[in-house]
Amino acid sequence: MSETDHSSNEESPANNDRDGLSGEYDPEAVEPTWQQRWVDEETYAYQGDLDTQYSIDTPPPTVSGDLHMGHLYGLTLMDFVARFKRMYGDDVYFPFGYDDNGIASERLTERELGINHGDFTRREFQEKCRDVCQDYEAEFTDDVQSLAISIDWENTYKTISPQVQRTSQLSFLDLYDQGREYRQRAPTIWCPDCETAISQVEQEDLTKQTKFNDIDFELVEAGDGETTQETFTISTTRPELLPACVSVFVHPDDDANQHLVGGTARVPLFGQEVPILEDDRVDLETGSGLVMCCTFGDQTDIEWYQAHDLDLRIAIDESGTMTDLADEYEGLSTADARAAIIEDLDEAGYLLESRDHEHTVQVHERCDEEVEYLVTEQWYVEILDKKDEYLDAGREIDWHPEKMFTRYKHWIEGLEWDWCISRQRDSGIPFPVWYCQECDEAITADREALPVDPIEDEPPVDACPDCGHDEFAPDKDVFDTWATSSLTPLVNAGWDWDADVGELRMEQPELYPMNLRPQGHDIISFWLFHTVVKCYEHTGEAPFEDVIIHGMVLDENREAMSKSKGNFIAPSEVIDEYPIDATRYWTASASIGDDFPYRENALEAGERLLQKLWNASRLVDQLTEDVDRSILDEERPESELADIDRWFLARLDETIESLTERFDNYEFAKARDDLRTFFWSTFCDDYLEIAKQRLSGGGDESTEYTLLRAHNTFLKLWAPLLPHVTEELYQRLYDPEESLHRQAWPEPAGYDADLAAGETAMEVIGALRRYKTEEGLPLNERLEAVDIYGHVGGFSDAISDVMHVTRIETFDDEPEVTTEISDIDLDYSLVGPEFGSDVGAIDDAIESGEFEVSGDTLYLADGQFELDDEMFEIEKSRTYSGEGQMIETERAVVIVR
C-alpha cells in the first residue's frame, strides 16, 4: 500500500487506525495527492457568510507569460494569509483572475499563429486570442494548484469575458457621465510597431548607438538684425524630422547665440522658415547649444509646442512612415528616410559632421520599438484635478510595510498627464461609443446593452440628439488594460447596473472594500494607483482596507532575475527539486517589502524541518500508541497535570498568542522563526526528551495528554506555512474525515505555570548536558548526585528523569563557595541621564577598582559618585572548593557530585 492511499483510513477516527508513520516523509507522493483532493473536495470554497467574510483582491496574471518566481512568491504570501484567516474563523474569498485582455495576449496570438491582427475583423481576431489563451490559462491553473494556493476555483474570472467587458464599459460610462473623461486631440506617445497609443508608464529607457549629426541651418534674419553671420549649426540624432521642424531654440544663458533669438532660420532641404526662440529646457551640455524643435521628436518638443504655441507639422504617420510633408521622402520608413536625408544633406553641403553617439531613447516596454509622439484623438480620464483626494484615499489604507505609502504619495505628487485610456488595438474591450458623422457628437451605449462592440453593434439612437443626422461612426479603440485591471475589486464584488432600480449595485457588497490587496512594489503606480482612482470614483471610498506590498525575487547573488542576464530561475526547476512545503518555508522567510534573494540552502532547511516534524510526530505517535485520541475533546484541568506538563502547555499558550498576532500583522518571517524555535528547541529538544523518559516506565496520563495536545496544536500552527505535511499527519493521526485546513485555529487554554522555574530548569538541563559533553560522557550516563542552587520549583523530577540523575537536592540560597565581586554592570539608561558627562569617570572608577559597595549603594572614586541599587548590578565570580564540580548558569548554580 502506498503512503498516499487514503482509502485505508476509512474507519472511525477514534479507533486510531494508525499503521505507524513510515521511516521517511515522502513529499513527492504526498503533495500532488493532497493538491488534487483539496481541489476535488472544494476545501477552499467561499461559503458566502456575510458576517465573517475576508476578501483578497488577487492580481490577475497575464496568461501569456509563464509562471515565474514573482508569481510563486506573491501567491504564496497571499496563501499564508488565506489559510490563516480561514482557520481563524473567517470565510475567505480567495478568487483568481486570468488577464487575457490587451496587447500582451494579442501579440502572443500573433506570434503563436504567425498572423497579423489587421488581417481579420476584430471579432475574428478576438476569437483566435481566446483560443490561444485557453491553453495558457489551463497551464496557469495547473501551476498555481501545484503550489497549493488555496484559491476557490469556483470564483475565477477572465478579464476578456463578457461579464468583465460589461463591468469595464459600465465604468467608462459612469466616469463619462460624471464628466471625468474627455476625448482630445493631443500629442500622444505612440508605438509604431504595435500601432497604438501607449501610456507614459508603458515606455521604458533603452540605450542606443546612433549618430549625432551637425547640420547647417541658413540664418534668414538674426534677432538683433545686425549680424552678418549666414548660418548656424544644430546637432540632432534624428535628421528625418527636419520636415517637421517648427522652430529653433537657444538657452537664455547661452551668450554666444543670444543674438539669434527673435530671428528666423531656413530648414535645409525642406526650406520652411522657422522662428528662433529662447527656452531654458535647451540642453547646453550636448551639441552646439542650438536645438531644433520638431512636432514631435521627444517630450520636450511637446512641451515647447504647447508653451510657445508653435505650428504643427506631421512628418511621420501612425505606422512610422514619412508623410507628404517629407516631399520626395514620402512613403519611406523613418530609418530609410534618415539615411537618405543624411546623404542628401551631405551632398548639398549642409552636413558638417556625423559622429557616433550613445543616447537614451524611449521604447515601448512590450516590443522595444522606439516610440514616436503623434497627435491623435484619445480618451483621457481626468486625474490631475483630484490628486489630493487620491492621496487621502491612499491614507485610509493600512500599508504593510508602512513605508510603501511614500512611493504612492510621490507618484501622485509627480503626475503631469491625465490618464490616456484608449488603445488602437483589436484584442481588448471596445469603447462603447459612436460618433455622429455630421457633428461628431459622442453617442454612448445603453447600460442594459453592455457589452457592446460598436464596430459590430448599432448605436442606441436612430438620429443624433444634437443635429439629427442619422449616420454614425464607431469608436474603433479599445481600453488600456489597466483601465480594466483597475476594476478587480468591483469585478469580485459583482458590481453591475441594476436596470430595475436604475443604479449601479454590487451583487456581493460584503466583499467590498476588499480586506486585502497584495502586490509587488513595482506596480504601485499602475495597478494600485489606478484601482484607487477607478474604485474611488465609482464608490467614493478606497477599494481595500489593507495592502501588503512585497519586493522582487532576486537570484542567489542578489541580482534581479532577467532573461537577458540568464540568471532566471523557473519555479518548475525548484519544484522538481524540492517539496512545495519547503519552497513555502523559504518564502515565509521574506521580510515583506524588501527584495528577496533565492536561496538554495533555505530550501534545504525547509526540507529538514519537514523531516523533523515527521520524526517528532512519529515519536509522539509511538509514545501515545494506546491512548484514545478522544481525550483531546476536553481540556484537562490544571490540577490533573504534572508541573512539567503544565509548564509546557503554558509555554504553548504563549506561543499561540504571539503567533496569532504575527500572522494577523502579516509578519510571516517572524511567525516562522518563532514557531520553528519553539517547536525545535523547546518541544523537541527539551520537552520531548523529558516526556520520553517520563513515559519510559509506563503510561502517564498527564504527559500523554500534553504530548497529544501539543502535537495536534503544532500541526495547526504549521498548517498555513506547510499545508501538505501537516494535512498528511493530521489525517493519519487525528481525523481522516476532515481537512486540517478547515479546523479552528488554536486558542490559548489559559494554563498557568511557574515559567521562571521552568526556564531555570531548562538551563540546568542544558548545563548538565554540557557537563556530560565536556566530560566525554554519553548523555544517558547516570549521575549520582546533583545539587541545584536556584529556583526550579516542581521541575526537579523532570531534570532527574531526562538527565538520569539518581539524587537531586535543591536549595534556594547560595552554595557554600567563595565569592568575590568581579565586575559592576551599570544600567546606562539610568546612569546616563543622571550623571551625563561624568559617566566616563564612573566607568574609569569601576575599571580601576575605586569603588565600594555598602548596603544598597555603590560609592565610586572616594565617594565622589553614589549610585542607587537599581542603577547597577554586581557580577560575582565563584570558586568552589568542595566535593564535585560547580557549573554556573544565568539563574542557578549546579554542583555535580
Place this chain on the structure above:
RNA sequence: GGGUUCGUGGUCUAGCCGGUUAUGACGCGGCCCUUACAAGGCCGAGGUCGGCGGUUCGAAACCGCCCGAACCCA
C-alpha cells in the same frame, strides 16, 4: 539625472522610541550513534553593523555627504 527603499560575521537575517556584552539560521571546526531524527544532539571559532563626518555622557539605530544594490520616474 531625480525620487523611494535597502546595505549587519563567508551567506541570509533579528535588532520599536539612541543605552555600551548585536539575534537566529546556513556554512565552517571539534566532540557525541542518548531506544524519532547523524537531514540529529552538544560545544566552538567567526562581526570596528557599507564609508566618512556630525549630534550625544553614549550611535548598528538620529542627521548630512559619499559608495553600492533594487524599484519607480526622467
